[in-house]
Amino acid sequence: DGGITQSPKYLFRKEGQNVTLSCEQNLNHDAMYWYRQDPGQGLRLIYYSQIVNDFQKGDIAEGYSVSREKKESFPLTVTSAQKNPTAFYLCASSMGLAGGYNEQFFGPGTRLTVL
Amino acid sequence: SQKIEQNSEALNIQEGKTATLTCNYTNYSPAYLQWYRQDPGRGPVFLLLIRENEKEKRKERLKVTFDTTLKQSLFHITASQPADSATYLCALASGEYGGSQGNLIFGKGTKLSVKP
Numbered sequence: 001d002g003g004i005t006q007s008p009k010y011l012f013r014k015e016g017q018n019v020t021l022s023c024e025q026n027l028n029h030d031a032m033y034w035y036r037q038d039p040g041q042g043l044r045l046i047y048y049s050q051i052v053n054d055f056q057k058g059d060i061a062e063g064y065s066v067s068r069e070k071k072e073s074f075p076l077t078v079t080s081a082q083k084n085p086t087a088f089y090l091c092a093s094s095m096g097l098a099g100g101y102n103e104q105f106f107g108p109g110t111r112l113t114v115l
Numbered sequence: 116s117q118k119i120e121q122n123s124e125a126l127n128i129q130e131g132k133t134a135t136l137t138c139n140y141t142n143y144s145p146a147y148l149q150w151y152r153q154d155p156g157r158g159p160v161f162l163l164l165i166r167e168n169e170k171e172k173r174k175e176r177l178k179v180t181f182d183t184t185l186k187q188s189l190f191h192i193t194a195s196q197p198a199d200s201a202t203y204l205c206a207l208a209s210g211e212y213g214g215s216q217g218n219l220i221f222g223k224g225t226k227l228s229v230k231p
Contacts, residue, residue, distance in 0.1 A: 033218075040124075040223065041223060042119070042204070042220075042221045042222055042223040042224065043159075043204070043221040045218055045220075048218060058218070088156075090158050090159075092158070097218070100145050100146060100147035100148065100149065100164075100206070100207050100208035100219055101146070101147050101164075103149060103161040103164060104159075104161065104206075104219060105161070106158030106159050106160070107158050108157060108158055109156070109157065109158050111156075
């Protein structure tokens, strides 16, 4: 059963702590993405990766870091440098990066709350 | 850079009517435009893709149009049902000069409510 999974579904963090969000896909997709969604806002791109061991900053990368050591996995770390980390985080994947041509498959999301 | 406007934050309609949602963009026309559905607390789900040389695309009760002159896409749901209630997002390539350059960018979405 192919798909994309994210864990945990809910995450609480104290200020000043780093936290890592997991994203795994078994769709054999090359491209993976991390988005942030705030109430009333569209999806904003944090980081994306076209291939293993390579990733690029999106529009709002400050305070975040990623790695792509395996094709299936693209974890996101929210660092203490991120000033307003409370949000809904979505991971997605697609066959390729060609803008607008490839549909994106999304995970169920992780809701991060900073206490 | 390319910008997307979905000019209705919310749309309320009666069951059985046709819902029409609007997506406008600002710069050169993208080669492709996509529509997604998002339910509360869940990730978006892909619905339809339309190419710039296609004026219309249909899938069951869904219909999408793409007018590059107006820089607009319309998304229609015919014979709407309460189960169609969700937020609908349009998405297209972010490249300033159109085509398929750049990453996918998403509109803020239109929240559709279908009342029985």
